[in-house]
Amino acid sequence: MLELKGFACGYGLVQVVEELDLTVPSGRITALLGPNGAGKTSTLMAIAGHVEVQGGQVLFEGEDITRLAPAERTRRGIALAPEGRRIFPDLTVAENLLVGGYTQTAVAARETEARVMALFPRLQERYRQRAGTLSGGEQQMLALGRALMARPKLLLVDELSLGLMPAMVELCFRALVELKVQGLAVLLVEQNTHRALAAADRVAVLVSGRKVYEATGEQARRDPEMVDSFLGLKEMA
Amino acid sequence: MYYVELLLVGLVWGCTYAMMALGLTLVYGLLRILHVAQATVFTLGAYVGLLVANHTGSLAAAFVAAGLAAGALGPLIYRLVYQPILDKPPFVALVASIGVLIAMEDGFRLVFGPYGLSFAKNTWFTTSLRFGGLSLNLVQIWIAIAAVVLLLLFALFATRTRAGVAWRATVSDPAIAESFGVSVSGVRHLSFFIASVLAGVAGVLVGLLNNLVEPGMGSVISYKGLAIIVLGGLGNVPGTLLASVLLGVVESFGTVYLDKVMDRDAIAFMFLIVVLMIRPQGLLGKAH
Amino acid sequence: QNIRIGFHAPLTGFAASDGKTALQGAELAVEQINAAGGVNGRKLELVVQDDQGKPDQALPLANKYIGEGLKVVISGSYSGPTRAAAGVFQNARIPYITAYAIHPDITRAGNFMFRTSFMGEVQGRAAVKLIGDSLKKRKVTLLTLNNDFGQALSAGFKEAAGKFGVQVTSEYTYAMGDRQFGSIVASVKKDDPEVLYISGYFFNGGPLVAQLRAGGVTAPIVGTEGFDTHNFISIAKDAAEGVIITTSLDRDTKLPEMRQFIDDYEKRFNVGAEMVAASTHTAVNVVAAAMRKVGADDSVKLREAIAATKDMAVATGRIGFNALGEVYKAAQIQIIKGGKFRYYAVIDDPVLLAPPTK
Amino acid sequence: MDYYLSVATFAALNVILALGLNLISGFCGQVSLGHAAFYGLGAYGAALCSVAGLPMGLSVAVGMMVAGAFGILTGFAALRVREDFLAIVTMGVGFLFLGAVRKQAWLGAEMGIAKIPSPLDKWGYAMLAIGGAVALLLLSLHVRRSWMGRAFGAVAQDEDAARSIGIDVSGYKIAAFFIGTAAAGLAGGIYAHMTQLIVPDAFNFVQSVTILAMVVVGGIGSTLGVVAGAVLLTLMPEMFRFINDYKLLVYGGLLLAVMRFSPEGLAGLVHRWTGRRLA
Amino acid sequence: MLEGRDLSIAFGGVRAVAGVNLRVERGELAGLIGPNGAGKTTLLRLLTGVLAPDSGSVRFEGRDVTQMPIHRRAQLGFVLTHQIVRPFRDMTVLDNVMVAAATQVTLRPWRALVSVDTRPARLRAQALLARLGIADAADKPARSVPLGYLKRMQVARALALEPRLLMLDEPLAGLNYTEAARFADLIAQLNAEGITIVLVEHNLGEVTRIARRLLVLHNGAVLAEGVPRDVMARHDVRDAYLGADQDAVAHA
Numbered sequence A: 001m002l003e004l005k006g007f008a009c010g011y012g013l014v015q016v017v018e019e020l021d022l023t024v025p026s027g028r029i030t031a032l033l034g035p036n037g038a039g040k041t042s043t044l045m046a047i048a049g050h051v052e053v054q055g056g057q058v059l060f061e062g063e064d065i066t067r068l069a070p071a072e073r074t075r076r077g078i079a080l081a082p083e084g085r086r087i088f089p090d091l092t093v094a095e096n097l098l099v100g101g102y103t104q105t106a107v108a109a110r111e112t113e114a115r116v117m118a119l120f121p122r123l124q125e126r127y128r129q130r131a132g133t134l135s136g137g138e139q140q141m142l143a144l145g146r147a148l149m150a151r152p153k154l155l156l157v158d159e160l161s162l163g164l165m166p167a168m169v170e171l172c173f174r175a176l177v178e179l180k181v182q183g184l185a186v187l188l189v190e191q192n193t194h195r196a197l198a199a200a201d202r203v204a205v206l207v208s209g210r211k212v213y214e215a216t217g218e219q220a221r222r223d224p225e226m227v228d229s230f231l232g233l234k235e236m237a
Numbered sequence B: 001m002y003y004v005e006l007l008l009v010g011l012v013w014g015c016t017y018a019m020m021a022l023g024l025t026l027v028y029g030l031l032r033i034l035h036v037a038q039a040t041v042f043t044l045g046a047y048v049g050l051l052v053a054n055h056t057g058s059l060a061a062a063f064v065a066a067g068l069a070a071g072a073l074g075p076l077i078y079r080l081v082y083q084p085i086l087d088k089p090p091f092v093a094l095v096a097s098i099g100v101l102i103a104m105e106d107g108f109r110l111v112f113g114p115y116g117l118s119f120a121k122n123t124w125f126t127t128s129l130r131f132g133g134l135s136l137n138l139v140q141i142w143i144a145i146a147a148v149v150l151l152l153l154f155a156l157f158a159t160r161t162r163a164g165v166a167w168r169a170t171v172s173d174p175a176i177a178e179s180f181g182v183s184v185s186g187v188r189h190l191s192f193f194i195a196s197v198l199a200g201v202a203g204v205l206v207g208l209l210n211n212l213v214e215p216g217m218g219s220v221i222s223y224k225g226l227a228i229i230v231l232g233g234l235g236n237v238p239g240t241l242l243a244s245v246l247l248g249v250v251e252s253f254g255t256v257y258l259d260k261v262m263d264r265d266a267i268a269f270m271f272l273i274v275v276l277m278i279r280p281q282g283l284l285g286k287a288h
Numbered sequence C: 001q002n003i004r005i006g007f008h009a010p011l012t013g014f015a016a017s018d019g020k021t022a023l024q025g026a027e028l029a030v031e032q033i034n035a036a037g038g039v040n041g042r043k044l045e046l047v048v049q050d051d052q053g054k055p056d057q058a059l060p061l062a063n064k065y066i067g068e069g070l071k072v073v074i075s076g077s078y079s080g081p082t083r084a085a086a087g088v089f090q091n092a093r094i095p096y097i098t099a100y101a102i103h104p105d106i107t108r109a110g111n112f113m114f115r116t117s118f119m120g121e122v123q124g125r126a127a128v129k130l131i132g133d134s135l136k137k138r139k140v141t142l143l144t145l146n147n148d149f150g151q152a153l154s155a156g157f158k159e160a161a162g163k164f165g166v167q168v169t170s171e172y173t174y175a176m177g178d179r180q181f182g183s184i185v186a187s188v189k190k191d192d193p194e195v196l197y198i199s200g201y202f203f204n205g206g207p208l209v210a211q212l213r214a215g216g217v218t219a220p221i222v223g224t225e226g227f228d229t230h231n232f233i234s235i236a237k238d239a240a241e242g243v244i245i246t247t248s249l250d251r252d253t254k255l256p257e258m259r260q261f262i263d264d265y266e267k268r269f270n271v272g273a274e275m276v277a278a279s280t281h282t283a284v285n286v287v288a289a290a291m292r293k294v295g296a297d298d299s300v301k302l303r304e305a306i307a308a309t310k311d312m313a314v315a316t317g318r319i320g321f322n323a324l325g326e327v328y329k330a331a332q333i334q335i336i337k338g339g340k341f342r343y344y345a346v347i348d349d350p351v352l353l354a355p356p357t358k
Numbered sequence D: 001m002d003y004y005l006s007v008a009t010f011a012a013l014n015v016i017l018a019l020g021l022n023l024i025s026g027f028c029g030q031v032s033l034g035h036a037a038f039y040g041l042g043a044y045g046a047a048l049c050s051v052a053g054l055p056m057g058l059s060v061a062v063g064m065m066v067a068g069a070f071g072i073l074t075g076f077a078a079l080r081v082r083e084d085f086l087a088i089v090t091m092g093v094g095f096l097f098l099g100a101v102r103k104q105a106w107l108g109a110e111m112g113i114a115k116i117p118s119p120l121d122k123w124g125y126a127m128l129a130i131g132g133a134v135a136l137l138l139l140s141l142h143v144r145r146s147w148m149g150r151a152f153g154a155v156a157q158d159e160d161a162a163r164s165i166g167i168d169v170s171g172y173k174i175a176a177f178f179i180g181t182a183a184a185g186l187a188g189g190i191y192a193h194m195t196q197l198i199v200p201d202a203f204n205f206v207q208s209v210t211i212l213a214m215v216v217v218g219g220i221g222s223t224l225g226v227v228a229g230a231v232l233l234t235l236m237p238e239m240f241r242f243i244n245d246y247k248l249l250v251y252g253g254l255l256l257a258v259m260r261f262s263p264e265g266l267a268g269l270v271h272r273w274t275g276r277r278l279a
Numbered sequence E: 001m002l003e004g005r006d007l008s009i010a011f012g013g014v015r016a017v018a019g020v021n022l023r024v025e026r027g028e029l030a031g032l033i034g035p036n037g038a039g040k041t042t043l044l045r046l047l048t049g050v051l052a053p054d055s056g057s058v059r060f061e062g063r064d065v066t067q068m069p070i071h072r073r074a075q076l077g078f079v080l081t082h083q084i085v086r087p088f089r090d091m092t093v094l095d096n097v098m099v100a101a102a103t104q105v106t107l108r109p110w111r112a113l114v115s116v117d118t119r120p121a122r123l124r125a126q127a128l129l130a131r132l133g134i135a136d137a138a139d140k141p142a143r144s145v146p147l148g149y150l151k152r153m154q155v156a157r158a159l160a161l162e163p164r165l166l167m168l169d170e171p172l173a174g175l176n177y178t179e180a181a182r183f184a185d186l187i188a189q190l191n192a193e194g195i196t197i198v199l200v201e202h203n204l205g206e207v208t209r210i211a212r213r214l215l216v217l218h219n220g221a222v223l224a225e226g227v228p229r230d231v232m233a234r235h236d237v238r239d240a241y242l243g244a245d246q247d248a249v250a251h252a
């Protein structure tokens, strides 16, 4: 589905990720882990088209999308639930979802919306509420729901559990698993290593902008200590 | 009767403000830019309208031409001036905008002369309708109608259409909106276009009302426009409307009753300051 | 070598329209004088500077003229810059002639200062006589432009009102930038005066008169030299008909110098002559006449020669200066008829129009 | 000579004005579009005292205090409103000052105040203005180095965060407004005595914008940059006298060009070329 | 040490905090937990003065501080860190901490004007950065430093104020679990050194590990209060906080 080849990204003169090769297959959750500042968010934002790709290629369904505008990527099937959620606070829940499905026809959007509502019934209850007044968890659901409205083939999720209470974290992870079962490719960035390992089919670890470890979910789960050491936490702790 | 007349005068004048201020609100809401250079768009509209009217004798043609000319200038200013400095602190755009205003005002003077031009025939202005002791001329009536209709259309657009929702999404987070397929650059150009057409049309109307089009005619109304968008609660469209009308009325009464104390501009800005000291977020703005 | 005469005017900024007209009047005078052989065989040359109508621009500019060794300077500007420059030229002992700035302080800066137009107060008095004696009206509403020009005119008007039995029943003021006068029109309708006296320039007076008439005010309107331009008529259109103004230029004049100025100006610039241009034209001719007498190189002698000007026929009539450097001349009353300024009356009252002598 | 002296005096006055504004806007982050009003308050305060017979030194000091006092009031306004709201409120303060003075007979209304005693000669004023400019320059450099400058920086960047680490945000804002506007008052006092004539229009919105332009063209926050900006923008219209008719066109165009191509102003250019940050 | 009496605030229709009473004793480490939107952040903002309560009062060391401005409270040693990190973005990390370390000097603007000596503040700031393990980022501008560093910098900034009462709003969010554990240890250590701490956290594992006492907020009111083990054992707490998936969470 998505393939990064010799990928590098950064901000002007600073390159924060280099020489990254990564494959994100459909029907799988791929977890991208790493300590703070490793470049996970930057990678995700670069795939979505918001951060400058400074080297290598981004291939999506075999086509080079390295230089495409963000909107065009969405049209091709990439959707983003960004770090910090970044819902539109002044718009209602309904309007947020409308923007999410902006590239879809009205009919398709209505259909997708029904599915999102089935996934997150809470959003139905808050349908006409200003999104800025939702609680943290509800906002996270909205961010996921908004991304799903674009009917993506690839979903990019940054910090799914940040600031969520445990029940909420659980709910959101369940939703992800359900989506992957439906055939979606998911690229997940997460600090909650245990939770991420539990859900992931593939795991890659990024440290200081370089990939230091890659394995299947099975392998990684068998040896979480191993992952920790790659995260650079083991020897510090 | 006298008070009713003062009120009416204020309302009509407030409508002119509204047409100017709505555009400023659009631009501010989207880009956080205090678009002082809107004044030159207004003035260009007035000049083009006047030249076309004097040439063809048709006011309809004048409005269309003015709207188009203004509608071209606004997005052009965005492209050449604002777009490259969007990520800079806001005063950068403000000073650049003031630079455009100074240069263009002088440009108008060089091209059209310092004296100002007037309409060869201005039947709208000379045709008055009388109701009891009140009289309004056709220009004033058109101003009121144009302001109300255009603002209603805009309100419908913003809340009821997909494009309107996309516009508001862009206001709150352009990068993410873009990511969902909203063409941010398109929305920005469109906003400048709408704002500029409004300003251009307002320019012709004010030109007709004064029967005079001059190089500096836009600056004061544009400063007041900025005061209005702040008064209304930056980026808030209904607030802008309310503030425009209120300011028109305050000025209308103030120029009579505070005549010995301060002039018209001072009255307007004193009102602004007093309101903001009581409600720092503006009349209909949201506290943060 | 040419004789260089300083000339500053607001060529840019809010007063650029009067600045341009003023410059044209002066240029016409220089062209005419040079065509006739110049002064004592030398050609005149204007050294033009833009003061933007701002006092603080006038200071460096005045110093620049002094630094360049000019012996005489003419102001084609408003009171602000002219007042600011006056002190500088007085200290440098350089004759300084203001063409149409009306503030009293200018000539009081010293004996090197002259004025070829009416002081504001004098013109205001002329208007009172016009209203009281010719129009025979009593109750007047003043619409005063809130700048030095308007305030000076109104002050003169109010001061003389009692003498002619004229009563100021109300006064409203407006600012330079105002073009919309709805509340003033409403107030005038409420007051219902017999006559209106409006100070101001064409760019605010034009819309004001138009709006008054459109609002149904029918009382006669008396204006000032600020309306004395065809631009006023093209703005106010039909509403301008019947407006009477006090000014220095008579379009139906019999005086050859004035007649010739009016005709030549129209020929040269393709627009009707205006009071502002006539005034700068006059100033240049006063300077030239003085130079013919005492030469162009000694500013003190030049001052004496200018001060001695008496009963000189120029574009604005027959003029002379009093001890303060103020001009004496008759006030021309013009009326707008058929879209043109026409003769209405002359007020030639040496007592009423006497400028102050100190 | 006289000409150069008077240009130099105006340049020095503009340096005082621009550095004062830079303290408020550059150091403390409070955008002001009404600085000319304080220039005017200083000028009127000093002029009234001087006409009433006070010696010049005392008059100028009173002018500074008047401007500073109104500056403190504006500082209180800055506690209520922020950023763009504050920009427009200060713009309003400018219009309010002008519109009120225009109508006050005791301030000479439109006629302004004339015949202000003028005890110094041209050299005297030039020296005084330049002395004031140098003093303010040193003060600015000192403030930047002092803890006041650091606290200003914190307020400018995030007032809520500044508050939560114990910085008296209100106190600093008011201090910035006081110092900056008192400086403008100083310039106003010197100006009034030098020209012996002040009229309201000299302190209008365009003047405020011109001062802001000096700050921004120089590089907001950079003391040396702002000095350069003030001198440059004073000299430029003088240098452009020969193109009389296009002066404002060029001036506006220049403002635009600087913002467009070097938004950090002259200081930004120096930084780009030499890699060094101007103080 | 700190006492909130009957604190309430509403935004529009939402009663975010409704009649909360709470006491924090000197030297304790209290955890404040509750579902998303329970009103924890709002309560903290009321206590520290960022928001003014609609009703109720706040007492700090026996003094009524309800009307006292934030910076004065901070100077008294009553300090809050923000849930969303707010560095001075254009300053270096070191400068960020230095400004906080100099509150004695910056207390009065006029005194600040005559003080140029930065050494004491610099030394203290450097020591704090070292203590929090971020000395390597001292000279980087805060804008370019990753979130984990900023979170620690924020705590360094708070410590520079020599707080006696520290309120931390989700300091562990965004840290991975080993980092979170280290950070929690640090918090416990600070507490052991005598700083009273109120900690808002969703990371239950760490809060229950280091906090002596838990307060559970639900719908703007205190639902339960007591020793972590007892509180977490209560059914109403588990229902409110953990939802239906109690088992899953118990493992987290």
Ligand SMILES: Nc1ncnc2c1ncn2[C@@H]1O[C@H](COP(=O)(O)OP(=O)(O)OP(=O)(O)O)[C@@H](O)[C@H]1O
Pocket (backbone or CB within 6 Å): A011, A014, A016, A034, A035, A036, A037, A038, A039, A040, A041, A042, A043, E143, E144, E145, E146, E147, E148, E174
């Ligand atoms: N706008 C920016 N300009 C310059 N550098 C940046 C910018 N945003 C991030 N960086 C730098 O890029 C590097 C990677 O940051 P990124 O946010 O991608 O890390 P991350 O792995 O998502 O970390 P975290 O777990 O803290 O979210 C960091 O060193 C950061 O300082």
Ligand SMILES: Nc1ncnc2c1ncn2[C@@H]1O[C@H](COP(=O)(O)OP(=O)(O)OP(=O)(O)O)[C@@H](O)[C@H]1O
Pocket (backbone or CB within 6 Å): A132, A133, A134, A135, A136, A137, A163, E011, E012, E014, E015, E016, E034, E035, E036, E037, E038, E039, E040, E041, E042, E043
């Ligand atoms: N300024 C505001 N305007 C309107 N509602 C608000 C405002 N601030 C908070 N709220 C509402 O008050 C409630 C409590 O919010 P608060 O931020 O205190 O929750 P919290 O317990 O900190 O949640 P989280 O764990 O998600 O941070 C929420 O429902 C929120 O939407």
Ligand SMILES: [Mg+2]
Pocket (backbone or CB within 6 Å): A040, A041, A042, A083
């Ligand atoms: Mg990240």
Ligand SMILES: [Mg+2]
Pocket (backbone or CB within 6 Å): E040, E041, E042, E083
């Ligand atoms: Mg919270």
